Amino acid sequence: MNLTMEWICTILAVAALVFFFQALTWRRRRTNKRLPPGPRGLPILGNLLMIGTKPHQDLQRLAREYGPIMHLRFGLMPVIVVSSPEAAELFLKTHDLVFASRPPLEASKYISYNQQKLVFAPYGSYWRNMRKMCTLELLSNHKISTFRSMRKQELDLLVRHIREAAYSGVAVDLSSMVTSFSTDVTCRMIIGKKYDREDFGEKGFEATVRETMRIASAFNLADYIPQIRGLDLQGQTKRMKAIAKDFDDFFEKIFEEHVESKDENRTKDFIDVMLGFVGSEETEYRVERDTIKAIILDMLGASMDTSAATIDWTLVELIRHPRVTKKLQQELENVVGLNRTVEESDLEKLEY
Numbered sequence: 001m002n003l004t005m006e007w008i009c010t011i012l013a014v015a016a017l018v019f020f021f022q023a024l025t026w027r028r029r030r031t032n033k034r035l036p037p038g039p040r041g042l043p044i045l046g047n048l049l050m051i052g053t054k055p056h057q058d059l060q061r062l063a064r065e066y067g068p069i070m071h072l073r074f075g076l077m078p079v080i081v082v083s084s085p086e087a088a089e090l091f092l093k094t095h096d097l098v099f100a101s102r103p104p105l106e107a108s109k110y111i112s113y114n115q116q117k118l119v120f121a122p123y124g125s126y127w128r129n130m131r132k133m134c135t136l137e138l139l140s141n142h143k144i145s146t147f148r149s150m151r152k153q154e155l156d157l158l159v160r161h162i163r164e165a166a167y168s169g170v171a172v173d174l175s176s177m178v179t180s181f182s183t184d185v186t187c188r189m190i191i192g193k194k195y196d197r198e199d200f201g202e203k204g205f206e207a208t209v210r211e212t213m214r215i216a217s218a219f220n221l222a223d224y225i226p227q228i229r230g231l232d233l234q235g236q237t238k239r240m241k242a243i244a245k246d247f248d249d250f251f252e253k254i255f256e257e258h259v260e261s262k263d264e265n266r267t268k269d270f271i272d273v274m275l276g277f278v279g280s281e282e283t284e285y286r287v288e289r290d291t292i293k294a295i296i297l298d299m300l301g302a303s304m305d306t307s308a309a310t311i312d313w314t315l316v317e318l319i320r321h322p323r324v325t326k327k328l329q330q331e332l333e334n335v336v337g338l339n340r341t342v343e344e345s346d347l348e349k350l351e352y
């Protein structure tokens with residue numbers, strides 16, 4: 001009984017709080033005459049219930065009615081939806097500085113080292129400094145070319161597995177093989193070695209990176225009604241804190257391994273490069289341990305899925321279009337020949 005009363009009081013208190021903030025938003029909205037058109041929303045939830053499992057289609061339907069620049073409210077948060085090339089140019093090019101930052105989402109707090117990841121950092125000197133470091137020190141043509149032989153090793157391994165399976169007439173799951181290939185290449189470039197299931201807590205490394213990306217992009221009610229974030233109604237904060245701890249322990253272990261490594265001849269991975277900047281007077285990059293952890297999370301998230309999905313879709317399209325496959329095979333035969341594997345250095349001659 002006591003427990004029920006406590007719950008009722010909590011819910012009433014939360015509702016009162018939410019109405020209070022809602023009233024503030026309404027007031028602000030009434031005074032702000034320059035908002036673009038948009039559908040009327042419900043109290044508290046705003047237009048959230050108008051968006052279903054296919055948000056792009058729901059937004060397209062609404063944009064047909066309200067125009068290419070439309071105002072919605074998700075919970076208590078104002079949202080502007082832009083849906084024509086001309087309007088997109090206004091937001092992303094003409095006025096890009098105004099809209100360059102991302103909102104401080106819950107995920108950016110818990111699994112982004114307090115917005116230190118490039119993808120979540122507000123536009124400003126930190127973002128510019130880190131972006132410069134990534135472009136010049138980690139992703140430059142020169143640095144990427146130092147990993148060329150490693151990429152070839154991994155590719156040879158992938159081709160060998162597929163060839164062996166083909167010889168023995170065994171079916172392969174190409175998507176899963178491509179994903180593992182992409183994960184292995186990415187990890188060797190960023191962290192210096194490959195990771196197996198056992199290496200990272202209960203779920204394994206790859207699954208945890210994927211869960212991090214999933215939870216970072218999942219709908220979190222607390223982002224739209226911040227007043228109830230303390231209740232963690234979907235259990236996402238608890239999960240994000242657990243993931244953040246797993247990653248933090250993992251990164252600390254990796255840093256130690258790098259600091260203790262005596263192998264002078266190995267190719268410097270991204271962690272070596274960034275650790276070299278910590279506390280250094282000779283660099284313009286202001287890097288702390290947490291900065292490195294945030295940037296590694298960026299790199300893992302930005303490279304694993306994008307590269308795997310690109311290869312995956314290319315293969316699917318080649319299988320679906322034999323005419324294109326034939327043309328590609330013809331070009332490879334002419335430029336590379338049939339006696340050796342295609343190399344990265346062949347790429348500039350492969351126009352198709």
Ligand code: HEM
Nearest residue numbers: 118119120131134139298299300302303304306307308310
């Ligand atoms: C086919 C593969 C890839 C595609 C299609 C792709 C696409 C993109 C796109 C569209 C963005 C902009 C995202 C936004 O601003 O919302 C982006 C950002 C980024 N990408 Fe990639 N990417 C790929 C591979 C990679 C790889 C291999 C790396 C690193 C090893 C990488 C690192 C980054 C980083 C660090 C950012 C964030 C930049 C910032 O916010 O300033 N990407 N990528």
